[in-house]
Amino acid sequence: MNPAAIExxxxELLEWPRLAAHLAGFAGTAAGQRHCRALPLPASAAQSRTLLAETTELLALDGLIEGGLSLQGVADIGPCVALCAKGGVACGEALLELATTLAAARRLRRQIDEPALRPVTTALVAELRTLPELEQRLRFCLEEGGRVADRSSAPLEALRRQLQAARGERRERLQELLRRSAALLQDNVIAERNGRPVLAVKAGAAAQLPGQVHDSSASGQTVFIEPQAVLALGNRIRDLEGQERELEQAVLRELSAAVGEQASGLEVLQSTLVRLDAALARARYGAWLGAVRPELADAAEAPFDLQDLRHPLLLWQQKREAGQAVVPVSVSVAPELRVVAITGPNTGGKTVTLKSLGLAALMARAGLFLPCSGTPRLPWCGRVLADIGDEQSLQQNLSTFSGHIRRIARILEALNAPAPGAAGGASLVLLDEVGAGTDPAEGAALATALLQHLAERARLTVATTHFGELKALKYADPRFENASVAFDEQTLAPTYRLQWGIPGRSNALAIARRLGLDGALLEQAASQLAPRGEGDVNQVIAGLEQQRLRQQEAAEEAAALLARTELLHEELLSRWQQQQQQGAELQEQRRQQLERSIRQGQHEVRRIIRRLRQGDGGQRLDPAALGETARQAGRRLKHLEQEHRPRPERRQHGGWMPAVGDRVRVLSLGKAAEVLELVDHGRELTVRCGVLRLTVPLEGIEGLQGEKPSPPEVKVQVKGRRALAGPGPQVRTEGNTVDVRGLRVHEAEAAVEEKLRAASGPVWVIHGIGTGRLKRGLRAWLDTLPYVQRVSDAERSDGGAGCSVVYIH
Known part of the structure; x- marks a missing residue:
């Protein structure tokens, strides 16, 4: 079977034509709308990236131009050019549309041409031939509506003057006949039959007005006659009209030949304009959806990272048809994963998740933006194959199971066929209710074998199932992963949210109870589950869900406690800084007071010396008086020296701390001693003074030069009490993961800091690889945070070098 058929x-199963029809509504031309409805899928990742670049550039340009980028004047010139290239003659209206298209293409080229800002679209329009001479010739020869202008041909202009004069003469003769033969006429209006002017004559008076009868009324009371007086003039006018058509046709033939000579360039112009229209439609459709540009990887093993993915068709219903709000799903598939089994109750959103993922792969391949948050990343999917829905057919005598098996067989054949295009890319397989429609035991065995087979041949297989056996594959094969749609046990209603790592419960009995099924019947059904062990499995799953809920609540409590502790720490730090500032101010006041005292003392000394050298009034004193004065001066100086002697300053000499073997002075003994040991982190010392060995506090010693030791720095560490006295989550979840790809370093720091403040365990920071600038900037900043214990690369399954794990105290 041809692989293209199953593709x-x-x-059709993913409703791709419906999405294409939505996209076509944003196109500006008929050709662009046809292209969008077909919406071809590129055959290589390079072509898809080119389409994404076109979408990005035109989206930016459309926002810069007032009123948006306009395609007004662009027409579908393809049929006209094809006709002219074959030697045919196009009508005047088509040729005039071609002229307006050439002018519009020239305007678009001027608006787009900016190599620095729009390299891809600039290169696209750079080689366009807008043929201004052909445009001017078409506009000269054609008037509005496509009519051939008189100025296009001198013979045509002369002929039209003759024709106009003949028509005027005939009209005057008919008006004269209306006045003279009013009594013979049913109506005084000049009618037309078979392109000839006629008068409505009463049937009884037809013989009184000679001429040619062209028609009669249904009642037979009126006869439409072309009067004999204008028959010859009418024949002449008919002949002139024939000559006019021949001359007009000659002009159109000449113009069509000129178009045919430029057919190759015009075909390129047409395809370029269609491509621009489609790119602008993709840009406007993506902006309307609130979508973002995806990143496509060449490697088929690249991870899938789609955060808050919303189904585009459901989003269309929400916005255009006032439908229900779309619940987003997040898909994160590591490179080593090959199969994801989604379990959970019916109507829980499993099938919507499959279709959302399939449409996302196709949209990225077609150059469309994805309705996600952040930056979606996924491999280029050269094949998207699906088995979704009920394939029951009475005409073909196929049951549901048979229909699914036939489609799965075609999927396997397509996977074994050569990949299309230069690069096959990744293969994405979507299976809905795999193995359903037959005996549960055989269906589960077949589904298990099928998924293991697909794990070897497809990049990613996502399957929905109710079989409990498939939930256990994860624990035997690292290529398998479980996911489930969440279910609200209080309302017994699905939440449509996807949970990774936890298998889901079908909740069939709970839903049946909510829908009013007999209680005794439900109890009997529950008793049947126990011998098969399914009740125990459901209890284990329920326990896992409750444990996850408790961990989330505990993390929230720990985050709140950590926030309160940090506030207290900031308050204590602020008070300590305030006290330090007050102490420095007090020390400065004492220093200034000391300087004033010293100046006063010096002044007093100079005054005493002058008195010693001179007596009162210039009289010298006797020796006894001099001796007494000298003794008084000595006592005053000694008193000043003792009073203003600087006290030992308790300064921190650059963080001086005695070390083992240093000589220090023990203040209580007033003697030197040798340091033997530092106790209690340096707060106490064991010293030897002569034969005496004793332990003294750090404040009880000083250096031999009088320096005072600085107490060891007190490191304030804020440690949040972990809720339930247990460690925080040591596995990556949505709650402890932050994606900063595409952000600047300072923006990423703010996002990471917010996540760290609320964390109760390690935090996974997804920064990507790229140039490495974002990673280096974050690592350097994290090294300065006191509450960060260490930072390391994540496990390969969690992103490897593109993701950092931050461990906090």
Whole structure:
């Protein structure tokens, strides 16, 4: 079977034509709308990236131009050019549309041409031939509506003057006949039959007005006659009209030949304009959806990272048809994963998740933006194959199970066929209710074998199932992963949210109870589950869900406690800084007071010396008086020296601390001693003074030069009490993961700091690889945070070098 058939069938199952029709509504031309409805899928990742670049550039340009980028004047010139290239003659209206298209293409080229800002679209329009001479010739020869202008041909202009004069003469003759034969006429209006002017004559008076009868009324009371007086003039006018058509046709033939000579360039112009229209439609459709540009990887093993993905068709219903709000799902598939089994109750959103993922892969391949948050990343998917929905057919005598098996067989054949295009890319397989429709035991065995087979041949297989056996594959094969749609046990209603790592419960009995099924019947059904062990499995799953809920609540409590502790720490730090400032101010006041005292003392000394040298009034004193004065001066100086002697300053000499073997002075003994040991982190010392060995506090010693030791620095560490006295989550979840790809370093720091403040365990920071600038900037900043214990690369399954794990105290 042709692989293209199952791929086309997959597009129908995913409702790709419906999405293409939505996209076509944003196109500005008929050709662009046809292109969008077909919405071809590129055959290589390079082509898809080019389409994404076109979408990005035109989206930015559309926002810069007032009123948006306009395609007004662009027409579908393809049929006209094809006709002219074959030697045919196009009508005047088509040729005039071609002229307006050439002018519009020239305007678009001027608006787009900016190599620095729009390299891809600039290169696209750079080689366009807008043929201004052909445009001017078409506009000269054609008037509005496509009519051939008189100025296009001198013979045509002369002929039209003759024709106009003949028509005027005939009209005057008919008006004269209306006045003279009013009594013979049913109506005084000049009618037309078979392109000839006629008068409505009463049937009884037809013989009184000679001429040619062209028609009669249904009642037979009126006869439409072309009067004999204008028959010859009418024949002449008919002949002139024939000559006019021949001359007009000659002009159109000449113009069509000129268009045919430029057919190759015009075909390129047409395809370029269609491509621009489609790119602008993709840009406007993506902006309307609130979508973002995806990143496509060449490697088929690249991870899938789609955060808050919303189904585009459901989003269309929400916005255009006032539908229900779309619940987003997040898909994060590591490179080593090959199969994801989604379990959970019916109507829980499993099928919507499959279709959302399939449409996301196709949209990225077609150059469309994805309705996600952040930056979606996924491999280029060259094949998207799906088995979704009920394939029951009475005409073909196929049961549901048979229909699914036939489609799965075609999927396996397509996977074994050569990949299309230069690069096959990744293969994405979507299976809905795999193995359903037959005996549960055989269906589970077949589904298990099928998924293991697909794990070897497809990049990613996502399957929905109710089989409990498939939930256990994860624990035997690292290529398998479980996911489930969440279910609200209080309202017994699905939440449509996808949970990774936890298998889901079908909740069939709970839903049946909510829908009013007999209680005794439900109890009997529950008793049947116990011998098969399914009740125990459901209890284990329920326990896992409750444990996850408790961990989330504990993390929230720990985050709140940590926030309060940090506030207290900031308050204590502020008070300590305030006390330090007050102490420095007090020390400065004492220093200034000391300087004033010293100046006063010096002044007093100079005054005493002058008195010693001179007596009162210039009289010298006797020796006894001099001796007494000298003794008084000595006592005053000694008193000043003792009073203003600087006290030992308790300064921190650059963080001086005695070390083992240093000589220090023990203040209580007033003697030197040798340091033997530092106790209690340096707060106490064991010293030897002569034969005496004793332990003294750090404040009880000083250096031999009088320096005072600085107490060891007190490191304030804020440690949040972990809720339930247990460690925080040591596995990556949505709650402890922050994606900063595409952000600047300072923006990423703010996002990471907010996540760290609320964390109760390690935090996974997804920064990507790229140039490495974002990673280096974050690592350097994290090294300065006191509450960060260490930072390391994540495990390969969690992103490897593109993701950092931050461990906090």
């Amino acid at each position: 086309q069938e997959t597009l």
